[in-house]
Structures are given as structure tokens and as C-alpha cells.
Amino acid sequence: MKFIDLFSGCGGLSLGLLNAGYTGLFAVERSADAFSTLKRNLIDQEFVGLNGRFDWPNALECRNHDILALLDDPEASRYLDSLGNSGEVDLVAGGPPCQGFSSAGKRDPDDPRNQLAFAYLEIVRRVKPKFILMENVRGITQTFTKAGSQSLPPSEQIERALAELNYVPFHLIENSSQWGVPQARHRFVLIAIHKDQFLGSNVNGDSLQLLSTGKELATKVEAQLKVFAEEFKINKGLPPLVTASDALKDLKTLNFLGNPYKLVDVPKDDSRASGFKQIAEYAPTFCRNPAYINLMRKGWERKKCPNHGLRLPNHTVKVKKRFEKILEDIDDLNLQTRYKLARGKTLPLLYRQEVHNSRKHSLTVLDPHKPSGTVTTLPDDILHFDEPRIMTVRELARLQSFPDWFRFEGPYTTGGSLRKKTCPKYTQVGNAVPPLMAEGIGLFLKESLGRLLHIETGKIEKHETQCAQRAALI
Known part of the structure; x- marks a missing residue:
């Protein structure tokens, strides 16, 4: 599976995905220091070889990039559009800067960093990945309040935007210690699946139906992730809880x-x-x-x-x-x-x-x-x-x-x-995203999510048939 890592930082998420056997296309990170860390360890693989590697494109210079500048660059835009036309990208991953969403900060709805989540969505719109994996602070699920009025939580705004792009989105709150990380780090994890991945099914509902399908999937995925995480730790030889x-x-x-x-x-x-x-x-x-x-x-x-x-x-x-x-x-x-x-x-x-x-x-x-x-x-x-x-x-x-x-x-x-x-x-x-958690979730997307989608496809087809039959009787 091929992935793009947006707001990659030093490469915690990329490291996990590479260890899970993914191939990286490119990573977008503004900081020269953080990108230097990612490049030396994960692109050049100067110290240790990994299960996967980056296959960096000629169309994009291998250096730190600002995502907004990248979207404004004509050559880069043409490359992104070509990826969307070819269907080459399996996964867009990454976590937009979280300071504006964090409960530890000021939670200012006008914080310009909050808008970077929607730059992420613009990349998604262009490259049309099969799956999306977004990580952020739990505060992204909380409502913003300003001057007595409330706005939708950023997480809900993002999920609605993804549904408009024909994705079935849902989110979970993951504790990294569940994956063998010696840190109780509770994080927002959003997974979105393009409707075409519901194999054999014609999921042609509007965005509201896609959102509803996502909410139904969330509970089932959460239950399967817990089982998968326990098996992941056993395979790594780790105890139930690492201190x-x-x-x-x-x-x-x-x-x-x-x-x-x-x-x-x-x-x-x-x-x-x-x-x-x-x-x-x-x-x-x-x-x-x-x-x-x-x-x-x-x-x-x-x-x-x-x-x-x-x-x-x-x-x-x-x-x-x-x-x-x-x-x-x-x-x-x-x-x-x-x-x-x-x-x-x-x-x-x-x-x-x-x-x-x-x-x-x-x-x-x-x-x-x-x-x-x-x-x-x-x-x-x-x-x-x-x-x-x-x-x-x-x-x-x-x-x-x-x-x-x-x-x-x-x-x-x-x-x-x-x-x-x-x-x-x-x-x-x-x-950074804890690499061990990223590896576990990456393996789950590769190995288990497809089976769940196959089951859900049968349910969707059955539901659509029943709706058609009822419509015929009216």
C-alpha cells in the first residue's frame, strides 16, 4: 500500500507505516529540522533498513515543504492531480497542527493553524486516496465557543467535508498504551474509507447517509481494534501493559x-x-x-x-x-x-x-x-x-x-x-505519533479492515434491496 504523510513532523506515523510494510510516496513537513530527522532515518535509512521505504517522486523536491505553498505551486498541483487520476494513492495519513484544538491551549476558533486541517482535505480531494488516517488531540471533538455563539466541533466539520468527497468517515479515541506504548496518550484517530471500497456494493447515498454509515462502523471497528491490539502486543512479545x-x-x-x-x-x-x-x-x-x-x-x-x-x-x-x-x-x-x-x-x-x-x-x-x-x-x-x-x-x-x-x-x-x-x-x-501505535493501526487497515468492509457490504446491499422493494410497493 502506498501512502502520503501530511504534517509528518519527524516521522513517527511514517515510521509505523513503513514498519507495517507500506511504501511512502512523499511527506509534507514545514520544519527543516523535523524533515531532516525524517529524511535521515526514513528516506535515506542511514541507520537501519525498514520493511518499507519512501519512493520519492521526481516531481517534488525532497525537502521540507509548507503545505499551503505546495498547493499554490502549479507543478506540484499537476503532480497531485495526476495521482488522483491514476488511483495510485492508497492512504493519506497525518495529523494537522493541534495547538488550536488542544484543551491545554486557548482554543481560539480563529487560530490560523486550525485551517490547516482543511488544507489536508484539499490534498485528499486532489489525490483521491482509498483510505484516510488522521490523528489529533481529543480537543478536536469539542465545540468552539466565541462571543456567546457555538460552532460545530472541528472533527464534525472535517467528517462532513469528507462525506461531501464521497468518504465514509468515523473517529475513535485511541489510548496509545493499548498498543504497547509505555504512555497513556489519548488521541483522536479519524479513519475515512472511500465509498468505492465497499466492494460489490453501490454506496450512492448522499453525504448524510455516508456519515450515518460511518457512525455505525465506528463501534464495530473500535471493538475489532481492541482485539487486534492485543494480538499485536503478543506478536511483539510485549506484556499487556508496558510501564x-x-x-x-x-x-x-x-x-x-x-x-x-x-x-x-x-x-x-x-x-x-x-x-x-x-x-x-x-x-x-x-x-x-x-x-x-x-x-x-x-x-x-x-x-x-x-x-x-x-x-x-x-x-x-x-x-x-x-x-x-x-x-x-x-x-x-x-x-x-x-x-x-x-x-x-x-x-x-x-x-x-x-x-x-x-x-x-x-x-x-x-x-x-x-x-x-x-x-x-x-x-x-x-x-x-x-x-x-x-x-x-x-x-x-x-x-x-x-x-x-x-x-x-x-x-x-x-x-x-x-x-x-x-x-x-x-x-x-x-x-510525534507513537510509531508502535501507528504500526498497529497501519497493520489493522491492511489486514482486518477489508474483511469488515466485506461484511458491511453485504448488509448495505441487503438494505438497498429492501429499500427498493418497499419503493416498488408504494
């Missing part, structure tokens, strides 16, 4: 006695800033189930440590002492009762104010016995479960299910005016 400890035990800087492992300077080709350290090699694996760690190290077994992204933070003594205090308090029964402290949840405001006099909006201590919460683009949002420090890029990449050979390009962090020009490593990781 933060299962994912990170070999990336520690301290042993079980609290003594440090050997640290070395960060390579210059990973970080231009001087004075930073990283672990010298993998730590011994002491965890209940090393299956996930083994999966992340697959293809990289002979290396001493992961492919960059290991730079440790240079915390001041004051910050380190605060983190030590938090790690001490988080398991104190009295403080848990007084402040409602708990691992895996944002530190309560009262605790932050009374104990630390801190204005930090969000800080969560990992629970080693559970998947992490949602990995964000801010490096100081998550505290390690038993070391007084924030997470490295590699550790967050592990929680996102990026394998250890996958290398992130660009700076670690940025600030000021550079925020508009760069997409640092931490941001690339936080914005």
Missing part, C-alpha cells in the same frame, strides 16, 4: 544504591552547546519484563548506547534539591493525604505553593509501575521516577516508542524568536 520502568531501566544515570554510572561528554554532532554529559553505555536491565527494551534496541544491539538524544540537563544545585524533595515527598503517606500528591498526576497547586513557592504550571513525577502520561514538547514537564532530574530526549522518545537507532536532528531546545524558525528535538518527540 515507564519497563521502558527506561537501561537508560539510568544512578544504580540501585544511588551511585552514578560513568558519564561522558555529549558528542558535538548531537549538541553544539558545551559542558553537557550523557551516559556512556546502557545500564544493566533490572526490570520485570525486558521485552520492550529489547524491542527498542532491535537493530542496534551491538551499540553501547542509543543513537544520540542522551544529553542530561545541567540542573543547578537549587533545582536538584527541589527535585530530591519532590521525590521524597511523593511517596510520603501524610503528604499524599494532605496535598493529594500522586505519581503520574500534576503536582497540586497547594503543594507547589506551600512547599516550593513555585509557579511552575505543570510537573508530573513518573510512576514506574504505570505508563507515563502524555509526553509534551516541554522538557521540564516530567520528572524521572527515581532520579532528581527531568527526562532526556531519548527517554521521552522511548516513552513514545521510537527505537534506539532513530536519531533526532536539530537543537535540543530553543527560545525567543528562534521558536518560529526551529523545531528542537524535544518538540519533535512530543509532537
Whole structure:
């Protein structure tokens, strides 16, 4: 199956689809840093070969592209139209920028980033894929309110637009931990199927009928996805639930006695800033189930440590002492009762104010016995479960299910005016679709959805026959 990845970021969704045996045609990503990561790992496949690869077209320069500029380019438009005429594209995938939809943001209906979802739809209109896979935040399903009036949730607007383009759309809320990812990341996943894929059936209803068919399909697909996800984890050798400890035990800087492992300077080709350290090699694996760690190290077994992204933070003594205090308090029964402290949840405001006099909006201590919460683009949002420090890029990449050979390009962090020009490593990781979840859903679309459509085709044909018979009697 051939796919196009829109708003691809560093390539989490593409990586999953390639691992599922898909062939990529091209990817559209505005950020030069993120596209550089995708190109080096997935197009050039510099580090590890994959089950699938990109077959980049001559009509499109292999570089970062702005989707709006691409749609305005005459040569690119002709190429997109040729794909639609040939029926070459099986899947258009990707997740438009989510900041305008996120419940963590301002949820401004006029945020220009919201309109990029409709640029996505314009690509769909031109290339006419058989299937669509869109990923986004759950907030996309919520109604926007402005000046006392309400508009339709963006998800419903998108589904109605897809129905007008002859697709049967429906959406689910997927938890990435269901697919073996050590992160409870709840995401909006939209699947749309061109009506011609209902084999043998003539699904010629109007858009309202296509929307209705989609709603009927959603419940059935959701049930099958759960079964498929369990089989997927078994095939990967993964336990029912992968925890933060299962994912990170070999990336520690301290042993079980609290003594440090050997640290070395960060390579210059990973970080231009001087004075930073990283672990010298993998730590011994002491965890209940090393299956996930083994999966992340697959293809990289002979290396001493992961492919960059290991730079440790240079915390001041004051910050380190605060983190030590938090790690001490988080398991104190009295403080848990007084402040409602708990691992895996944002530190309560009262605790932050009374104990630390801190204005930090969000800080969560990992629970080693559970998947992490949602990995964000801010490096100081998550505290390690038993070391007084924030997470490295590699550790967050592990929680996102990026394998250890996958290398992130660009700076670690940025600030000021550079925020508009760069997409640092931490941001690339936080914005990505977990590759393991993407692989599982990609395999489901290839292997199981067709059987479900065949069953549904028979039901649709039967319904159409009954309608025709009733009409004949009138």
C-alpha cells in the first residue's frame, strides 16, 4: 500500500507505516529540522533498513515543504492531480497542527493553524486516496465557543467535508498504551474509507447517509481494534501493559544504591552547546519484563548506547534539591493525604505553593509501575521516577516508542524568536505519533479492515434491496 504523510513532523506515523510494510510516496513537513530527522532515518535509512521505504517522486523536491505553498505551486498541483487520476494513492495519513484544538491551549476558533486541517482535505480531494488516517488531540471533538455563539466541533466539520468527497468517515479515541506504548496518550484517530471500497456494493447515498454509515462502523471497528491490539502486543512479545520502568531501566544515570554510572561528554554532532554529559553505555536491565527494551534496541544491539538524544540537563544545585524533595515527598503517606500528591498526576497547586513557592504550571513525577502520561514538547514537564532530574530526549522518545537507532536532528531546545524558525528535538518527540501505535493501526487497515468492509457490504446491499422493494410497493 502506498501512502502520503501530511504534517509528518519527524516521522513517527511514517515510521509505523513503513514498519507495517507500506511504501511512502512523499511527506509534507514545514520544519527543516523535523524533515531532516525524517529524511535521515526514513528516506535515506542511514541507520537501519525498514520493511518499507519512501519512493520519492521526481516531481517534488525532497525537502521540507509548507503545505499551503505546495498547493499554490502549479507543478506540484499537476503532480497531485495526476495521482488522483491514476488511483495510485492508497492512504493519506497525518495529523494537522493541534495547538488550536488542544484543551491545554486557548482554543481560539480563529487560530490560523486550525485551517490547516482543511488544507489536508484539499490534498485528499486532489489525490483521491482509498483510505484516510488522521490523528489529533481529543480537543478536536469539542465545540468552539466565541462571543456567546457555538460552532460545530472541528472533527464534525472535517467528517462532513469528507462525506461531501464521497468518504465514509468515523473517529475513535485511541489510548496509545493499548498498543504497547509505555504512555497513556489519548488521541483522536479519524479513519475515512472511500465509498468505492465497499466492494460489490453501490454506496450512492448522499453525504448524510455516508456519515450515518460511518457512525455505525465506528463501534464495530473500535471493538475489532481492541482485539487486534492485543494480538499485536503478543506478536511483539510485549506484556499487556508496558510501564515507564519497563521502558527506561537501561537508560539510568544512578544504580540501585544511588551511585552514578560513568558519564561522558555529549558528542558535538548531537549538541553544539558545551559542558553537557550523557551516559556512556546502557545500564544493566533490572526490570520485570525486558521485552520492550529489547524491542527498542532491535537493530542496534551491538551499540553501547542509543543513537544520540542522551544529553542530561545541567540542573543547578537549587533545582536538584527541589527535585530530591519532590521525590521524597511523593511517596510520603501524610503528604499524599494532605496535598493529594500522586505519581503520574500534576503536582497540586497547594503543594507547589506551600512547599516550593513555585509557579511552575505543570510537573508530573513518573510512576514506574504505570505508563507515563502524555509526553509534551516541554522538557521540564516530567520528572524521572527515581532520579532528581527531568527526562532526556531519548527517554521521552522511548516513552513514545521510537527505537534506539532513530536519531533526532536539530537543537535540543530553543527560545525567543528562534521558536518560529526551529523545531528542537524535544518538540519533535512530543509532537510525534507513537510509531508502535501507528504500526498497529497501519497493520489493522491492511489486514482486518477489508474483511469488515466485506461484511458491511453485504448488509448495505441487503438494505438497498429492501429499500427498493418497499419503493416498488408504494
